[in-house]
Amino acid sequence: MDQDxxxxxxxxxxxEEETKKLLACSKRIGGVVNFLGTARDFSKGQEIHKxxxxxxxxxxxxxxxxxxxxxxxxxxxxxxxxxxxVGEISxxxxxxxxxxxxEHRKDAFRACSWCIDxxxxxxxxxxxxxxxxxxxxxxxxx
Amino acid sequence: xxxxxxxxxxKALVGKEEISIEMKEGSTLQQLIEQLKEDLPPLVDIMQxxxxxxxxxxxxxxxxxxxxxxxEVAFLPPFAGG
Numbered sequence: 001m002d003q004d005x006x007x008x009x010x011x012x013x014x015x016e017e018e019t020k021k022l023l024a025c026s027k028r029i030g031g032v033v034n035f036l037g038t039a040r041d042f043s044k045g046q047e048i049h050k051x052x053x054x055x056x057x058x059x060x061x062x063x064x065x066x067x068x069x070x071x072x073x074x075x076x077x078x079x080x081x082x083x084x085x086v087g088e089i090s091x092x093x094x095x096x097x098x099x100x101x102x103e104h105r106k107d108a109f110r111a112c113s114w115c116i117d118x119x120x121x122x123x124x125x126x127x128x129x130x131x132x133x134x135x136x137x138x139x140x141x142x
Numbered sequence: 143x144x145x146x147x148x149x150x151x152x153k154a155l156v157g158k159e160e161i162s163i164e165m166k167e168g169s170t171l172q173q174l175i176e177q178l179k180e181d182l183p184p185l186v187d188i189m190q191x192x193x194x195x196x197x198x199x200x201x202x203x204x205x206x207x208x209x210x211x212x213x214e215v216a217f218l219p220p221f222a223g224g
Contacts, residue, residue, distance in 0.1 A: 037224050053223070054150045056216060059200040060223075084223060096224050116224055124197075124216075125223030126150030137151035138222040139193070 005080065006064045008055055008125075010087040012094055018081055022099045026078045029101040033108040035116050037096035039089045043138075046131045053086040053095070056124035060084070063123045067115055075111035077102040082115060084125060144209055146178065147216040152194070155184045165209060171196055172205040174215060185217075193220045 004021070007013075019032055039051045068080045081099040089095060098115045102108035127138040143162045153159050163181070165174060175196075179186045188194060195202050195218040198209060202218070209215060 054153075055223075056147075056149055056197075056200070056218065059197065059216075062200060120221065120224040123221055123223045124149065124218050125221060126219060127222040128150070137154070137219070139151075139220045 005082070006061055006068055007083045008057075008060050008064070008086055009083065010085060012085065013083050013097055015094075015097065018083065018097060018099050022079050022081050022101045026101065028103055029078050030103045031101070031105040031108045033100045033102075033105070033112040035096070035098040035112050036094060037116070039091050039093050039095055041091045043129060046129075046133065046136075048091065049130045049132070050091065051089045051095075051130070052128040053084075053089065054126045054128065055084075055086045059124050064119065067118045067122070070118070071100070071111045071115050075102070075114070076104075076107040077111045080111065080115065082119065084119070084123070086125065143211065144174065145214045146174070147214065149216065149218060151219050152188060152217050155188055156182050157184070158182070165211075167210075169209055170205065171198070171203065171207050171209060171215070174209060175205065188217075194218065 023029055041048050064082045068082055071080050077100055079101045083097045085095055098112050100108045100112040129136045144165050145162055147160050148156050197216045198207055198213050
């Protein structure tokens with residue numbers, strides 16, 4: 001597993017720093033697509049005060065690594081970084097980052113979209129929202 | 143002994159993060175679930191609701207899977223990352 005390209009961590013990450021790191025891996029990269037997921041303050045008609053993420057240590061990283069490997073195999077791309085934060089996250093903070101580098105933009109867009117969909121589908125990470133009415137464990141992820 | 147882990151809403155409902163349970167040689171996940179339902183009644187409703195995946199040593203398997211001493215079983219509610 002490429003531990004720098006796949007990370008599950010409590011601390012924040014930097015979009016620019018991660019993009020630069022990815023660009024440094026190959027001079028053939030001609031396009032980078034980033035997906036940044038952030039904590040919003042409203043969901044399903046309810047105000048959200050904060051979000052907590054639980055995960056299955058080891059399995060979550062393994063699944064993210066599998067997603068990266070599959071994306072590198074299925075799309076004409078050069079490198080992928082996937083980072084997901086866990087623990088308590090305040091409104092407006094970063095949650096997840098996917099950085100895809102490719103020679104051309106179309107492959108980077110397609111791969112990035114596939115990676116975030118697959119992350120939501122197969123990665124053992126769970127979201128708890130704190131609302132004025134109490135705590136809700138989210139079971140759907142549009 | 144088999145280690146059983148609960149995550150997210152399951153951890154909250156069952157009231158435990160992890161337990162260890164003695165199972166007979168050749169037991170299946172289904173037999174483990176039946177045993178756990180006796181030991182942890184909230185699990186009955188949870189399993190009836192559906193949508194719960196079960197992993198053995200971090201691989202999602204069906205209820206017919208045979209478990210052995212030292213395995214780590216985890217009950218995984220619907221994922222919600224991203």
